[in-house]
Amino acid sequence: MEEVAGLAASAAGGGIFGLVGTALGRVAGFIERRQTNAHERERWVHETRLIELQQAARAEETEAELALAETAGSWAGLRASMEAEAAIGESYPFVNAVRGLTRPVLTLLLWGIAGGIWLGADAGARTSITETATFAATAATLWWFGDRSPRQGHSL
Template identity: 50%
Template sequence: MANLVGLGMDAAAGGVFGIIGTALGRIASYFERKQEMEQERLRWGHELKLHELQMQARQQETEMEMAIAEQQGSWRGLEASINADANTGVASKWVINTLRLVRPVLTLLLWLITAWIFSKTGDAGIVNSAVFAATAATLWWFGDRAPRLRNQLGVPGPV
């Protein structure tokens, strides 16, 4: 009978250890699965960040392309202005000289008006706008004349 009780105890102990082993395996599987999910979350987070960086790079590239196109358009406008200014046709010398004086006289008048506005108004916004307009006109006037000097020196102008 002792043999039978020992056999029953061995079977019960084996069953208990089997259940404990199964439970430990399930617990270990739970932690493994949790680690796998964390790894997947990190991987997808990395993918998301990579896509965001690619979108940002594309946006910057698009902005640069737009800036380049705008700059090229600006140069084309300047070139058209220079060509229109040079295209006076056949006219007497005093007409050509009068045409050449229009922008310098307008620029001088603009600066005189700016000085008058500066002396008469106390509004900083109006003064700033007038100074901006006068500066833009002056720089355009000098910038419009600069390529001719370059061409006389044999230096190619902007394309």
């Protein structure tokens, strides 16, 4: 009987040891999967953030390109306008007087609009609208004074 009891105790001890080993293996596997999943989640969060930053950078680059194209178009329009103005010859004194007063009046009007917007607009809209109006008023002012420079062979 002792042999049977010893055999049973050995079998029970081996079984318990095997179950403990299996349980430890499962716990270790669970911990490994959890760590792997955590690393995967971190990697996906990192990749998602990287993609978001790349998209934001592309959006800013596109905005900068649009602003540059808009500014280049504005200067091209100003150049074409000045060339058209230069091509107009002398006319009747009344026509020359009206033509001579048009730019100063428009320039003063643009500066008045820029000032009115600055005084009357709310803070959110003020910046954008005022920048545009100031650009137009400054361009008109510089064009007016730049085009009024003394010409060789002509009197003002």
